[in-house]
Amino acid sequence: MHKVRTTLTRRLAATLTALPLLIPAVGTAALAGASVAAAPSAAAAPDGQAALPPMGFNNWNSTHCRADFNEAMVKGIADLFVSKGLKAAGYRYVNLDDCWALPSRNASGDLVADPVRFPHGIKAVADYVHGKGLKFGIYTSAGTKTCNTAGFPGGLGHERQDANLFASFGVDYLKYDNCNNQGVDAKKRYTDMANALRDTGRPIVFSLCDWGESKAWEWAAPIGHLWRTTGDISDNWSSMIDIAHENQPLAPYAGPGHWNDPDMLEVGNGGMTAAEYRTHFTLWSMMSAPLLIGTDLRKASAETFKILSNRDMIAVDQDPLGKQGTVVANDGGLVVMAKELKNGDRAVSLTNETGTTATISTTMDALGIGNSGPYRLKDLWTKAVSTNRSGTISASVPAHATVAYRITPGRAPLPPAGTSHLSDLPWTGMVNGWGPVEKDRSNGERAAGDGRALTINGTVYPKGLGAHAVSRITYHLGARCTGLTVDVGVDDESGPGGAVVFRIYRDTTKVADSGVLTTSDPARTLTADLTGARTLTLVVTPGGNNIDHDHADWATPRLTCI
Ligand code: GLA
Numbered sequence: 001m002h003k004v005r006t007t008l009t010r011r012l013a014a015t016l017t018a019l020p021l022l023i024p025a026v027g028t029a030a031l032a033g034a035s036v037a038a039a040p041s042a043a044a045a046p047d048g049q050a051a052l053p054p055m056g057f058n059n060w061n062s063t064h065c066r067a068d069f070n071e072a073m074v075k076g077i078a079d080l081f082v083s084k085g086l087k088a089a090g091y092r093y094v095n096l097d098d099c100w101a102l103p104s105r106n107a108s109g110d111l112v113a114d115p116v117r118f119p120h121g122i123k124a125v126a127d128y129v130h131g132k133g134l135k136f137g138i139y140t141s142a143g144t145k146t147c148n149t150a151g152f153p154g155g156l157g158h159e160r161q162d163a164n165l166f167a168s169f170g171v172d173y174l175k176y177d178n179c180n181n182q183g184v185d186a187k188k189r190y191t192d193m194a195n196a197l198r199d200t201g202r203p204i205v206f207s208l209c210d211w212g213e214s215k216a217w218e219w220a221a222p223i224g225h226l227w228r229t230t231g232d233i234s235d236n237w238s239s240m241i242d243i244a245h246e247n248q249p250l251a252p253y254a255g256p257g258h259w260n261d262p263d264m265l266e267v268g269n270g271g272m273t274a275a276e277y278r279t280h281f282t283l284w285s286m287m288s289a290p291l292l293i294g295t296d297l298r299k300a301s302a303e304t305f306k307i308l309s310n311r312d313m314i315a316v317d318q319d320p321l322g323k324q325g326t327v328v329a330n331d332g333g334l335v336v337m338a339k340e341l342k343n344g345d346r347a348v349s350l351t352n353e354t355g356t357t358a359t360i361s362t363t364m365d366a367l368g369i370g371n372s373g374p375y376r377l378k379d380l381w382t383k384a385v386s387t388n389r390s391g392t393i394s395a396s397v398p399a400h401a402t403v404a405y406r407i408t409p410g411r412a413p414l415p416p417a418g419t420s421h422l423s424d425l426p427w428t429g430m431v432n433g434w435g436p437v438e439k440d441r442s443n444g445e446r447a448a449g450d451g452r453a454l455t456i457n458g459t460v461y462p463k464g465l466g467a468h469a470v471s472r473i474t475y476h477l478g479a480r481c482t483g484l485t486v487d488v489g490v491d492d493e494s495g496p497g498g499a500v501v502f503r504i505y506r507d508t509t510k511v512a513d514s515g516v517l518t519t520s521d522p523a524r525t526l527t528a529d530l531t532g533a534r535t536l537t538l539v540v541t542p543g544g545n546n547i548d549h550d551h552a553d554w555a556t557p558r559l560t561c562i
Contacts, residue, residue: 047198050205050225051256052318054173054290056093056137057081058264061235061294065099065148070117073296074125078132080297087134089309090318091293093173093205094129095137096122101152110165111140111153126170137173137205138166142189143180154180155193163196163204171204178210186214194223207261207290212246217253217260226259226290233263235271237400241353244283248337251324254288260324261290268295268304275401278381279351281307282402285317286325286337286349312380312406316347325349328367334360334397338367341406347380349404352397360403361394365436371426372409380404412476415561421463422475422484422557428535429474433550437473438466442491443551454553456489456523461555466491469500469550471540481530481561487523491551494519499543500552502526506533516543523555530559 057077063069078094081087100122102112113122126136140162141147141154155162155176166174176193178186190208197204208216208227216227230246233239247262254260265284267277284291293308316339325339325347333353338346346367350360364370375388381404388407395403412428423439430437434445443466444450454461464486465473490498498519504512504526512526530536536559540552 046222046257047203049203049257050259052320052322053259053288054093054205054207054226054292055091055314055318056095056135056173056291057091057293057297058095058097058137058175059294059296060097061233061264061266061269062296065150067117068296069097069099071120071125073298075128076298077296078129078134081134082132084297084305085309086293086297086305087132089311090314091291091308093135093137093292095139095173095175095292096125097139097175098141098146098148098177099150099152100139101146103150103152105153105158109158109161111162123169130170135172136170137175137207138169138171139175139177141177141179141181142186142193142210143178144182145180147177147179156180156182156184156189159192159196160199163193163200166197166204167200167202171202173205173207175207175209178213186210186216187219190216190220191223209261217250221253221255221258225257226261228261228263230262233266235266235269237272237276240266240272240276240280244287247287247289248327251287251326254322254324256320256322259288259290262287264290264292264294265308266294267307268293268297268300273400274303274307275398277304277307279400279402281310281313282349282380282404283337283351285313286339286347286404288317288319288322288324288339291317310380312378312383313404316341316380316404316406319347329362334358336360336362336366340368344409346407346409347404348393348407349402350393350395350397351402352399355399357396357398359394360397361392363393364388364391364407364409365430367407368429368431369407369409370428370430372412372428374410376408376410378406378408380406414476414478414480415559417480417561419558419560422486422538422554422559423463423465425475425559427473428476429472432471432473433468433547435468437471440464442466442493442553443468452493454555455492456487456553456555457492457521459523461487461553464553464555464557465538467538467540467552467554469540469542469547469552471538471552473538473554475536475559477530477533477536477561479532479534481533481536481559483530484528484536484557484559485525486557487525487555488514489517489521489523489553489555490519490549491553492519494549494551496520496549497544498549498551500550501541501543502552502554503539503541504528505535505537505539506530507535518543519549523553 129136143154146152206224208224321342329336335351337349438451441451488502502514511528
């Protein structure tokens with residue numbers, strides 16, 4: 001079957017299918033109907049650090065290597081973190097970037113602070129920052145020299161000596177850059193420093209900064225806490241939005257202790273409008289990005305403080321579920337993102353990337369919380385609260401602006417007693433590879449209702465669900481049901497090459513697994529014991545490499561409840 005898809009969705013699907021397994025969300029999130037749980041299996045932070053995306057400050061975007069990067073600035077920022085309520089809002093790290101050192105190591109081979117910028121040395125600054133109840137970060141490069149043309153010494157070959165020095169300063173966070181790396185394998189360079197940091201015995205958050213070159217998201221979760229996914233951000237709209245586009249498809253790789261880093265914030269630096277900076281801050285929060293302020297707060301406007309201090313938006317970034325939001329629709333630059341939150345709420349952002357005001361709409365179904373109304377909506381910028389009963393959200397969004405809501409679902413309805421077809425019941429969560437899951441039709445890939453008759457190996461099924469890997473459908477059962485019987489298989493519209501795996505979950509426990517089924521296989525009957533289940537989750541993952549043919553049918557799905 002011929003497919004027309006956007007590059008973005010293709011990349012997202014490719015990323016999703018690279019993952020070992022989809023698991024249902026747990027707890028209240030699952031009750032309210034969770035979106036795709038596409039976290040890599042190594043989801044936990046190996047050392048418990050950076051369970052949430054780091055928040056703080058880094059001087060680079062405001063000063064680069066200029067002389068105003070100095071002790072007075074760093075202390076001033078620490079003071080303002082406290083006096084302006086930024087510490088209370090969650091900002092913790094005060095980080096130095098490039099140019100803090102002298103161009104040469106000393107006779108013992110140690111890095112030396114620039115005495116003009118830091119006349120009392122680095123430890124004195126770190127002590128000052130710690131004295132405010134904050135944390136302190138530093139920078140070097142996984143190369144012979146750092147990135148600035150002045151050529152400050154890098155850490156390559158000096159990992160242990162530099163890590164020990166940083167630990168003696170009281171460093172809590174290291175940004176490790178990529179310049180002058182001599183062509184040495186990235187994995188080796190960054191692992192050597194990670195080991196050296198670990199062996200200091202001091203907890204130090206490790207930020208890999210290789211600009212996405214080695215695809216650190218594919219390998220660095222066991223050794224680092226965040227990794228740059230792109231080149232450097234600049235203080236203008238096109239740089240910021242391009243970086244967002246590069247970072248958005250990488251959502252499956254982020255999670256507690258290992259975050260995608262689309263670079264530091266430019267909010268307040270003057271190259272974008274207030275609306276553009278609000279978009280920047282919203283997108284970074286939707287993407288669970290580190291929130292590192294990159295403007296000189298000593299000169300910042302009230303507007304800048306207001307954006308950076310938006311507690312509702314920070315709560316989206318810092319949500320403890322730690323699940324990076326994803327793009328659920330992109331209609332010519334009118335972009336809808338959704339982010340699953342721990343308490344079952346959803347954050348949604350409506351971004352107008354075009355040059356003229358436009359209406360952006362989405363539905364609770366598209367956001368993965370359909371049929372759970374009425375919904376409470378809080379506008380995360382205006383703070384207006386409203387009730388939504390229609391299940392459709394629509395907003396007029398000016399050019400380059402973003403409207404964002406936190407959506408709280410109402411209670412999901414319970415299934416009726418007796419035996420029902422799942423396709424006659426409302427789901428509470430649905431995420432699907434292409435287009436929506438169809439009821440009593442196959443998956444047509446694009447819009448609701450565009451499928452054909454459900455057909456597995458020549459047999460037509462009048463009732464059922466037409467999905468496409470990667471897919472997850474959730475139902476709220478409220479411990480009222482006993483079992484599910486369903487015939488599963490690849491839909492004949494797939495053509496040769498379709499291969500999928502069907503799995504059924506009772507809450508978080510897998511209770512049925514089809515194994516790999518291909519286009520040529522007949523339907524297989526799955527039976528699941530659902531006694532006591534609060535939620536039922538149907539998952540389809542690819543069974544082979546060619547994800548374009550993975551049309552998956554849940555045929556005649558009979559749910560029995562009491
Ligand atoms: C690289 C990094 C930046 C910054 C500079 C410092 O370009 O990506 O974030 O640290 O080096 O020279």
